[in-house]
Amino acid sequence: MIKITNLHARVSSDEGPREILRGLNLEIQPGKVHAIMGPNGSGKSTLSYVLAGREGYEVTEGSVTMDGKDLLDLEPEERAAAGVFLAFQYPVEIPGVNMSTFLKTSLNAIRKQRGKPEMDALALLKLMKAKCKELGISEEMMKRAVNAGFSGGEKKRNEILQMALLEPKFCILDETDSGLDIDALKVVADGVNRLRSPERSFLIITHYQRLLDYIKPDIVHVLAHGQIVRTGGPELALELEEQGYKDFIEAVA
Amino acid sequence: MVKALKALAPDHLPTPKQEEWKYTNLARVLPEALLRQKPETVREVVIHRSRGQNGGQVEDVLWTGFEGAHQQPVLRVTVEEGADLTLIERHVGQGAYWKNMVTDIAVGKNARVHHIRLQEDSPEAVQTNLVKVTVAQDAAYDCFSLNLGGKLTRHEIHAVIEGQGADCRLNGLNLLAGVQHGDTTILIEHLAPHCTSYQFYRSILDDTARGVFQGKVHVHQAAQKTDAYQLSNALLLSPMAEMDTKPELEIYADDVKCSHGATTGPLDEEPLFYLRSRGLSAAEARRLLVQAFVDEVLEKIPDEDTREEARGKADAWLTMRLR
Numbered sequence A: 001m002i003k004i005t006n007l008h009a010r011v012s013s014d015e016g017p018r019e020i021l022r023g024l025n026l027e028i029q030p031g032k033v034h035a036i037m038g039p040n041g042s043g044k045s046t047l048s049y050v051l052a053g054r055e056g057y058e059v060t061e062g063s064v065t066m067d068g069k070d071l072l073d074l075e076p077e078e079r080a081a082a083g084v085f086l087a088f089q090y091p092v093e094i095p096g097v098n099m100s101t102f103l104k105t106s107l108n109a110i111r112k113q114r115g116k117p118e119m120d121a122l123a124l125l126k127l128m129k130a131k132c133k134e135l136g137i138s139e140e141m142m143k144r145a146v147n148a149g150f151s152g153g154e155k156k157r158n159e160i161l162q163m164a165l166l167e168p169k170f171c172i173l174d175e176t177d178s179g180l181d182i183d184a185l186k187v188v189a190d191g192v193n194r195l196r197s198p199e200r201s202f203l204i205i206t207h208y209q210r211l212l213d214y215i216k217p218d219i220v221h222v223l224a225h226g227q228i229v230r231t232g233g234p235e236l237a238l239e240l241e242e243q244g245y246k247d248f249i250e251a252v253a
Numbered sequence B: 001m002v003k004a005l006k007a008l009a010p011d012h013l014p015t016p017k018q019e020e021w022k023y024t025n026l027a028r029v030l031p032e033a034l035l036r037q038k039p040e041t042v043r044e045v046v047i048h049r050s051r052g053q054n055g056g057q058v059e060d061v062l063w064t065g066f067e068g069a070h071q072q073p074v075l076r077v078t079v080e081e082g083a084d085l086t087l088i089e090r091h092v093g094q095g096a097y098w099k100n101m102v103t104d105i106a107v108g109k110n111a112r113v114h115h116i117r118l119q120e121d122s123p124e125a126v127q128t129n130l131v132k133v134t135v136a137q138d139a140a141y142d143c144f145s146l147n148l149g150g151k152l153t154r155h156e157i158h159a160v161i162e163g164q165g166a167d168c169r170l171n172g173l174n175l176l177a178g179v180q181h182g183d184t185t186i187l188i189e190h191l192a193p194h195c196t197s198y199q200f201y202r203s204i205l206d207d208t209a210r211g212v213f214q215g216k217v218h219v220h221q222a223a224q225k226t227d228a229y230q231l232s233n234a235l236l237l238s239p240m241a242e243m244d245t246k247p248e249l250e251i252y253a254d255d256v257k258c259s260h261g262a263t264t265g266p267l268d269e270e271p272l273f274y275l276r277s278r279g280l281s282a283a284e285a286r287r288l289l290v291q292a293f294v295d296e297v298l299e300k301i302p303d304e305d306t307r308e309e310a311r312g313k314a315d316a317w318l319t320m321r322l323r
């Protein structure tokens, strides 16, 4: 179970530190899919970075635990090994590092931390091929540098590919749907749905109800001004689609 | 015909007051004793490929420096029309010495020269190397320089592209630490139309090491349709390391394509975090990124065996520096 309690976090900017998350509370039970929606700049990506452990995002108050274990104390790679996976809103291009080297290094680094033996090249190749096929990623892409020159849609699929390979326990998807065409959206949603299991929790950040037609959330939250200002069932997403965030912004401001 | 080159004269050392020596102070690094030492021409190596000799020959030349020596080695290479050559130069040595070298390379019509320098001079050594290359019509010259050694090195290339359709590619990797100083100074002169030149240098600087990259492309009026490209990337592993970059374009032809770029700085935080979020430790992530930085330029070595050899040397350096 993921438990976020009274989380305050700030980012260091050129004008000094700036508080973005202001007392955020959230609990996600195993096997559940939660969606977070909220206006631009409300702190959704900041939350995802804080959970993944990015430098420069400083937690000033509150706690985050996974299965009772403090997450905030861990280095990003330790969180990854513990089962946190962030599908980036803007996946990073890494010229010079090819996809298969990257996936192999990543998978084995995580297996090592989890006390599992390294996967040999052949088994890995087979696994990679199978996952690529599922996600409609051409094998030729495995020879290219990580995200370098990938189209927007290819980058997002690549995030889901990594998620499928690394078998995380807690998946955070930061606007994985934006920039996808309708077919790609289905492929990505299928990829996520295939990973749904009684032990795995999801936090899906999105601006669009459309994604939630394909990935049915259990709970929908609205994030505004660094706080969860409303929580409801899937119908809340429909309501937001119609009415926008006006009420929430005014309510807090 | 090419005028004979002369090595630097010890009694008239260039100083940083001269524009092209602005970043490299030879007098400060050269030991007094070496300056007083009468230069000895250790060796003159002459390599000649006759017309049409294109069997993929390899020449492997070793230059060794000795404690207390002021050497003025000379390398002369002539590759005639349609011939080809792979030239590997190895620089090694022991103790403090000054290798004050000149290199003269003439690439004939439609000829091809791959030139690879593996520079591992001793940590106390000074090497100044003035290279003049002339490239004739439809000929191709490429050079890769791996600079690992020396207390102070200056690799100065003056390439003159004389004939139409010629191609000149200069690449290099500088791996410097401690108090090392590595200077690459390039002048490419485009005299003829429809030629290409390409410069791609990468440097990794640790401790208080200092790198210098000065690259000038001079496109003469006759050299229409020139395509010239220049890129220097420096990665600083320490806040005390320093890189001085000076790109220069001087263009007198109006129908040309010239571009240049330069970056200097530590590893980017974003890819580091991305890799760590995928389970790599900070050290593993750094190593992978630095390796990629190095690999992208090593790829430019055309000969596979030499490329692997250079990669091995770079790997050893990285393993030492990124512990």
Ligand SMILES: Nc1ncnc2c1ncn2[C@@H]1O[C@H](COP(=O)(O)OP(=O)(O)OP(=O)(O)O)[C@@H](O)[C@H]1O
Binding pocket: A011, A012, A013, A014, A018, A020, A038, A039, A040, A041, A042, A043, A044, A045, A046, A047, A056, A089
């Ligand atoms: N590194 C940073 N430096 C300065 N300001 C930052 C930094 N990161 C985030 N911010 C600011 O924090 C606020 C929240 O940003 P965040 O990216 O979390 O929003 P978001 O909810 O993900 O928005 P979007 O829907 O546009 O993706 C914004 O005002 C943003 O400008």
Ligand SMILES: [Mg+2]
Binding pocket: A044, A045, A046, A089, A174, A175
């Ligand atoms: Mg965002």
